[in-house]
Amino acid sequence: MSYFSDIINGTKTLLTGMRVTGGYFFVNFFTKRDVITQQYPNNIETLEMFDRFKGEVIMLHNENNEHRCDACTLCEKACPNGSIEILGDKAKDPETGKNKRFLVKHIYHLQMCTMCGLCIEACPVNAIDWGQDFHHVEYDRSLLTKVLNKPGSKIMSGIKG
Amino acid sequence: MILNIFTDIHELLLGLMPENIVHITELVLIAVAYLGIFAILGLFLVWLERRIAAFFQFRLGPNRVGPMGLFQTVADALKLVSKELTGTEKADKFLYKIAPYFVITTALMSLSLIPFSYEIHAFDINIGLFFLTSVSSVGVLGIFLAGWASNNKYSLIGGMRTGIQMISYELSVGMAIVTMVVLAGTLQISEIVEIQKDGWLIYQGHIPAIIAFMIFMIAGTAESNRTPFDLVEAESELGAGFHTEYSGMNFAYYFLAEFVNLFLISSVAVILFFGGWLSPFGITDAIPFAGLFWFIIKVLGVIFIFMWFRWTFPRFRIDQLLTLEWKFLLPINMVNIVLMALMVWLGLTL
Ligand code: SF4
Ligand code: SF4
Numbered sequence: 001m002s003y004f005s006d007i008i009n010g011t012k013t014l015l016t017g018m019r020v021t022g023g024y025f026f027v028n029f030f031t032k033r034d035v036i037t038q039q040y041p042n043n044i045e046t047l048e049m050f051d052r053f054k055g056e057v058i059m060l061h062n063e064n065n066e067h068r069c070d071a072c073t074l075c076e077k078a079c080p081n082g083s084i085e086i087l088g089d090k091a092k093d094p095e096t097g098k099n100k101r102f103l104v105k106h107i108y109h110l111q112m113c114t115m116c117g118l119c120i121e122a123c124p125v126n127a128i129d130w131g132q133d134f135h136h137v138e139y140d141r142s143l144l145t146k147v148l149n150k151p152g153s154k155i156m157s158g159i160k161g
Numbered sequence: 162m163i164l165n166i167f168t169d170i171h172e173l174l175l176g177l178m179p180e181n182i183v184h185i186t187e188l189v190l191i192a193v194a195y196l197g198i199f200a201i202l203g204l205f206l207v208w209l210e211r212r213i214a215a216f217f218q219f220r221l222g223p224n225r226v227g228p229m230g231l232f233q234t235v236a237d238a239l240k241l242v243s244k245e246l247t248g249t250e251k252a253d254k255f256l257y258k259i260a261p262y263f264v265i266t267t268a269l270m271s272l273s274l275i276p277f278s279y280e281i282h283a284f285d286i287n288i289g290l291f292f293l294t295s296v297s298s299v300g301v302l303g304i305f306l307a308g309w310a311s312n313n314k315y316s317l318i319g320g321m322r323t324g325i326q327m328i329s330y331e332l333s334v335g336m337a338i339v340t341m342v343v344l345a346g347t348l349q350i351s352e353i354v355e356i357q358k359d360g361w362l363i364y365q366g367h368i369p370a371i372i373a374f375m376i377f378m379i380a381g382t383a384e385s386n387r388t389p390f391d392l393v394e395a396e397s398e399l400g401a402g403f404h405t406e407y408s409g410m411n412f413a414y415y416f417l418a419e420f421v422n423l424f425l426i427s428s429v430a431v432i433l434f435f436g437g438w439l440s441p442f443g444i445t446d447a448i449p450f451a452g453l454f455w456f457i458i459k460v461l462g463v464i465f466i467f468m469w470f471r472w473t474f475p476r477f478r479i480d481q482l483l484t485l486e487w488k489f490l491l492p493i494n495m496v497n498i499v500l501m502a503l504m505v506w507l508g509l510t511l
Pocket of ligand 1: 115
């Protein structure tokens with residue numbers, strides 16, 4: 001008798017499946033309620049990315065234009081494809097009078113970056129993080145090489161160098 | 162009114178040339194018209210499938226080229242036309258080249274039997290349904306040849322699977338059709354539609370007709386190689402199956418023919434179960450183009466059900482496919498034919 005119950009059960013489960021997908025179809029056909037398609041590039045202005053989106057590597061700055069990077073070059077070493085170059089220098093610290101490293105330029109080659117995130121994990125002071133910008137289109141490759149520390153920025157006090 | 166247009170054209174041609182040449186000219190004109198229908202139908206259905214699939218999957222689908230993306234498939238077809246035709250070195254060149262034409266020729270021949278309305282019916286013979294099933298079975302040969310001639314293991318496996326699948330499910334389609342023919346009492350397509358003036362056959366034949374309809378839908382899905390019966394193509398297993406080695410226009414032929422076959426299966430369902438071009442409210446003759454309108458609406462409805470299947474069910478394994486046919490559909494079908502015959506004999510039809 002399992003022959004007939006198989007047929008009935010089979011039909012029932014198939015109809016259940018069709019009810020579920022049919023529900024999806026009619027909701028989206030008439031209201032487009034659940035549609036997740038982003039109409040890029042029409043919505044560049046309004047498109048919001050998700051918290052965990054990996055757009056590009058950025059350096060965090062506070063309101064006084066201060067960052068936390070002490071040019072330790074760990075991120076440069078961590079990067080598997082050499083997308084980061086740290087230009088640092090040494091100068092006398094006015095407070096302690098000792099020689100201290102400071103950051104001149106944190107150069108980031110977006111065109112080579114694979115968004116692996118190893119540099120961000122490597123940074124001991126959390127100076128760099130993921131940015132949400134997704135619109136990286138440029139006509140010239142060299143425009144994708146960026147300096148992450150803002151002009152005139154300096155290191156936050158309290159970061160050990 | 163449509164009839165008027167046709168008679169006008171006929172008389173215009175008669176004024177221009179002798180009668181037997183007019184006959185040949187008209188044949189050529191009809192053939193060209195059907196080629197046009199073939200292309201437009203294929204392109205439209207590909208677009209429809211993509212839009213509908215998108216809504217099932219929370220997407221929007223093609224919506225940039227033309228209004229609602231209608232010309233997207235035209236653009237795709239133009240791209241395919243401009244592509245180079247490639248093939249494997251050791252392919253059986255002759256068979257490899259003619260295989261796509263088997264598929265489109267048979268699809269076109271079957272299309273000529275479909276009555277779009279009372280007037281628009283290119284080829285109405287007394288064994289219409291029989292001819293339709295026989296001709297559309299030849300289309301399998303094109304798929305089989307493509308698999309064989311390509312000299313590629315994936316194509317070959319795809320071709321073999323076609324053989325298995327088609328032989329199995331042709332049986333079910335055929336027997337579901339026979340069930341309805343028992344009820345209708347004729348094989349001529351125009352007569353089958355005329356009989357339904359008092360009620361669609363699915364209503365006249367109630368229980369066995371509904372069973373036959375379900376079997377027809379299942380087997381029809383298998384016949385047109387659509388998911389869940391797309392073992393022939395099975396992208397995740399066989400590359401692209403039997404048409405792995407085809408490119409450019411040859412590939413497009415297969416692609417379009419697949420969708421025209423979907424249209425064919427759906428129109429047969431509409432003719433057999435839902436009254437063909439007849440209006441559900443019984444006012445077919447009054448308005449011009451009403452027959453065409455109702456026919457297209459009904460066919461689109463059935464096509465939607467096929468697409469619904471496709472985006473709901475996962476693909477079968479080959480042994481499940483055979484179990485379904487030989488252990489379930491075929492015995493049910495046989496009992497169903499007897500049941501239908503008994504009902505017609507005892508006058509239990511509505
Ligand atoms: S995300 Fe990876 S590739 Fe990109 S800069 Fe950091 S370490 Fe290099
Ligand atoms: S960003 Fe972090 S890891 Fe890279 S140099 Fe600056 S402090 Fe070191």
